[in-house]
Every structure is written in C-alpha cells, then in structure tokens.
Amino acid sequence: MADRGKWRDRAARRRRSRSMLRKILRRGFFALLALLAVFVAGFLQFADTVASMQPPPAPRADGIVVLTGGFQRIEQAVELLKSGAGRRLLISGVHPATTGSQIRRNTQSSADLFRCCVDIGHEAIDTIGNATEAGQWIHDRGYRSILVVTNNYHMPRSLLELRRVRPDTEFIAYPVVNSDLKTSNWLRNPLFIKAILLEYAKYSIASLRDLASEHLGNN
Structure with a gap:
C-alpha cells in the first residue's frame, strides 16, 4: 500500500509539473504574440510616417x-x-x-x-x-x-x-x-521591406536607448 501511495504521489507531481509547464508555454506564446503585434503596429506607423514626409515648401536655416x-x-x-x-x-x-x-x-x-x-x-x-x-x-x-x-x-x-x-x-x-512608399507597392518588394525593417529596428533600438538613458538620469 505504501508503494502504491508513493507511486500516486509521483504521478500527481508529474501531472502538476506538466500543467505548470503548459501554463508557462501558453503565457510565453501569448506574450510573444503581443510583442509581435506591437512590433508590426510600430513598423506600419513608421512606414506611414516616412511615406508622409515632404520637403518644406520654402526651406531656410542657418x-x-x-x-x-x-x-x-x-x-x-x-x-x-x-x-x-x-x-x-x-x-x-x-x-x-x-x-x-x-x-x-x-x-x-x-x-x-x-x-x-x-x-x-x-x-x-x-x-x-x-x-x-x-x-x-x-x-x-x-x-x-x-x-x-x-x-x-x-x-x-x-x-x-x-x-x-x-x-x-x-x-x-x-x-x-x-523611396516613394505612397505610390509604389513596396510590400511586394522583399529587398525594400528588408531595408525599411532594418531601419525601423535601428530606430527602435535608438529610441529605447534614449528612454533608458532618460530613466537612469531621472533616478
């Protein structure tokens, strides 16, 4: 009877471990999806901002x-x-x-x-x-x-x-x-998508660096 009880305890622990692992994997998957959604939304906003840029009509500076x-x-x-x-x-x-x-x-x-x-x-x-x-x-x-x-x-x-x-x-x-994003179908151009994704990634890293520096400076 004692051996049977130990076996049940070990089986229960294994079930709890598998359940915990499934929860961690499920939460990790949803966190990854959320990060991916934020990245894609940011990229599309970045592309729209770039596409909307126009030179000033009467440029003047020092x-x-x-x-x-x-x-x-x-x-x-x-x-x-x-x-x-x-x-x-x-x-x-x-x-x-x-x-x-x-x-x-x-x-x-x-x-x-x-x-x-x-x-x-x-x-x-x-x-x-x-x-x-x-x-x-x-x-x-x-x-x-x-x-x-x-x-x-x-x-x-x-x-x-x-x-x-x-x-x-x-x-x-x-x-x-x-690189005219407004009139060209750039989403079908793998080379251009690669170039603008790389630029967006660099811009994101630079922005995070400045936010981190500002946070550390305030502390």
Missing part, C-alpha cells in the same frame, strides 16, 4: 547638413546651398578617399562655392558619427537652425541622433524621396 549614403542627397543639398536655403553646407560621412574636388565636379558646382561655403566631413562612419560630426560643426559656427538632408526612411533616426547631440538646435527635415 546651415545645411547632408548625411552621405547616396549621390542624390548630396546633389539636393548643394542645390539648397546654391538657392540660399542656408549659409553653409556640411557633407558628413564622406569616404576618406573622396575629395571635395570630386564632389564639386559630380555636382557641377563652382570652385568658389566649395571654397566659400562647403565643408567635407570624413570622420563619421554611421548615423551616430554623423550626429557627432554635425554637432561639433554646428557648435563651432553657432548655428541655431539646420536643414537635414537625407533619405526619407533614414530621416527619423537621423533627427533622433542629431537632437540627442544638440537638443537646443532646431533641425528641419528635408527628406530626399527616392
């Missing part, structure tokens, strides 16, 4: 900063400088082997314009580096407002990093729309 990553961005920034939208231009994150003369020729600009009003930054290798490089440039010149030129889906993270470095500076977005 200076202009363009974050490299495509020739179209630099060309647009130089055109803004030529039109008087800013007094000076910083081209941030230029490859060390690329010279100002090469950029000038590619943008069909005058040597006088580049000598007068264009600075080339070679130090930055990523968006955080762009913000650091631009922040020092802004500080050195005492600028209060900056036109930021970069790709539309890169703009949210660029503004986030720039405002972290220079919270007292007004940054005005001038997105270069070479």
Whole structure:
C-alpha cells in the first residue's frame, strides 16, 4: 500500500509539473504574440510616417547638413546651398578617399562655392558619427537652425541622433524621396521591406536607448 501511495504521489507531481509547464508555454506564446503585434503596429506607423514626409515648401536655416549614403542627397543639398536655403553646407560621412574636388565636379558646382561655403566631413562612419560630426560643426559656427538632408526612411533616426547631440538646435527635415512608399507597392518588394525593417529596428533600438538613458538620469 505504501508503494502504491508513493507511486500516486509521483504521478500527481508529474501531472502538476506538466500543467505548470503548459501554463508557462501558453503565457510565453501569448506574450510573444503581443510583442509581435506591437512590433508590426510600430513598423506600419513608421512606414506611414516616412511615406508622409515632404520637403518644406520654402526651406531656410542657418546651415545645411547632408548625411552621405547616396549621390542624390548630396546633389539636393548643394542645390539648397546654391538657392540660399542656408549659409553653409556640411557633407558628413564622406569616404576618406573622396575629395571635395570630386564632389564639386559630380555636382557641377563652382570652385568658389566649395571654397566659400562647403565643408567635407570624413570622420563619421554611421548615423551616430554623423550626429557627432554635425554637432561639433554646428557648435563651432553657432548655428541655431539646420536643414537635414537625407533619405526619407533614414530621416527619423537621423533627427533622433542629431537632437540627442544638440537638443537646443532646431533641425528641419528635408527628406530626399527616392523611396516613394505612397505610390509604389513596396510590400511586394522583399529587398525594400528588408531595408525599411532594418531601419525601423535601428530606430527602435535608438529610441529605447534614449528612454533608458532618460530613466537612469531621472533616478
């Protein structure tokens, strides 16, 4: 009888263990679903925000900063400088082997314009580096407002990093729309989905980093 009682106790413990494991797995599954839903909702909101970005109709600021990553961005920034939208231009994150003369020729600009009003930054290798490089440039010149030129889906993270470095500076977005989410069926383009998902993930990580820093600072 004692052996039978021990067997029943062990069986009951096994049933309780299996029941507890099922509860943990079920709760973990629903938690994972909730996290996935939050991620998807955030991604769709991010994509909609990016798709809605438009350049200001009459851009004007003390200076202009363009974050490299495509020739179209630099060309647009130089055109803004030529039109008087800013007094000076910083081209941030230029490859060390690329010279100002090469950029000038590619943008069909005058040597006088580049000598007068264009600075080339070679130090930055990523968006955080762009913000650091631009922040020092802004500080050195005492600028209060900056036109930021970069790709539309890169703009949210660029503004986030720039405002972290220079919270007292007004940054005005001038997105270069070479990825038109409004008119193109981007959901059928795996390469573009991958690119914008990666950018959204980077933006989310940067946002969480700033929230964590703010929380620690308050404590």
